[in-house]
Amino acid sequence: MIDPDLDGQTVLVTGSARGVGRELLLATAERGARTAVHYNTSAGAAAEVADRAAERGATDTTVVQADVTDPESVDQLFETVESDLGSVDVLVNNVGAFAPVHWSEMEFETWQDIFATNVHATYLCSRRALPAMRENSYGRIVNVGYASSEKGLINPKNAPYFMAKAGVLMFTRMLAADTADDGITVNAISPYVVENSDEFPAALPRGRPAGFEDMAQAMFFFLDEDSDYISGENVEVDGGWLPEDV
Template identity: 40%
Template sequence: MNKVALVTGSARGIGRAIVLALAQRGFDVAVHYHTSALEAEQTRQEAEQHGVQAIKVKADVTQEHEARALIAAVVEQLGGLQVLVNNVGDYLKKPIDEVSPKEWRRIIDSNLNAPFYLTQAALPYLSQSGYGRVVNIGFAGAQNLLARPDITPYVIAKTGLVIYSKSLAQRLAPKGVTVNVVSPGVAENSVSKPLDKIPMGRLASLEELARAVVFFVEENSAYLTGQVVEVAGGWNL
């Protein structure tokens, strides 16, 4: 029986690359979306071509009850859950003194609260399997605690996600569940592309980001937990 993976925000972009990489490696996958129904169906069909089960599930994961319902739907339709990749996270580039309370809440909700809701709901199933994997998608440089006045709420949320991930990793290690973070730098689908600030002089491909997630998910990575891998070409060090 195949292991089951849920990747949030996987209709397109980084999430799509991750869900397809997992399907290629024999995982049954759940393609999550909120508004991109057509793209989610296209991704689901492409995943299915790898000979695995693939479903698509709609949810606003910033709402606790919808996050819990999403986990329940995946378990019901695919028979369990071994891998959770928290990829959903809105981005906002705006001077901090101009950010509205509504914008602040949206960024914190999608980047920090949603992973918390989903992971809490998934823990019973991850712990049962003896092979639980949680991979959270962070942001390169979020651990450095530097002022970022144009993306402050985003960086605060991603820094909090690192602390949450490390704390959870310690708690879940005795149960065989690992929790790690993959932190992208500037990728090919990024909103802004400051190529001149990237030491390697190029953007990250979505496939490179997906491979880092797969690395943490693999069976031979069972002793790696609480770690952060930055896929950033030397940016934001």
């Protein structure tokens, strides 16, 4: 098991009130991080996550509301985190809307929201985190992608989501190259189906979806101090799934 020491590091996970984001944040709390719980509309759930983070070992925690598709809101998010916990050492860009609707029947507003929450939010939060990371000569950015985007499968019912996640992976590689001399690594973890899904394909090679711990271990690989040369990479947390298996 990869078990990085995050004691004293400030970790911000976007969309950490629920689902994968919540579990990734709680996993960093168990390693002694200072945790920033971000939410947009789920205030009650975010407060509960902060309480759980403290119980699991977070050295300090704060809860911050922000619309991460809006530049001013992102600035306010980071200003609050920096004031409460210090500059962000680890940024996990987890937010990303999903809508299983055929692209030809999708409302344009939904299409825009998918790209905004996946691509624009990743760009805005990374851009805002970088000045302090560069000043400190240290930073870890982990973006959440999607395995289908890497494997080239485009389902008409999920096309904008796959396209947006492909953009996230391209941004990951570009940003890794751009920050290579700054002590910063930028990587991605890409699940196919995660355990909180209501349904999953019977043909998954491992016979089960990815667990939250599987996602956390992939994230920890990139956060571990011995992985400081690895940047611009994408780990698919899909148990060996291939498009033709489904």
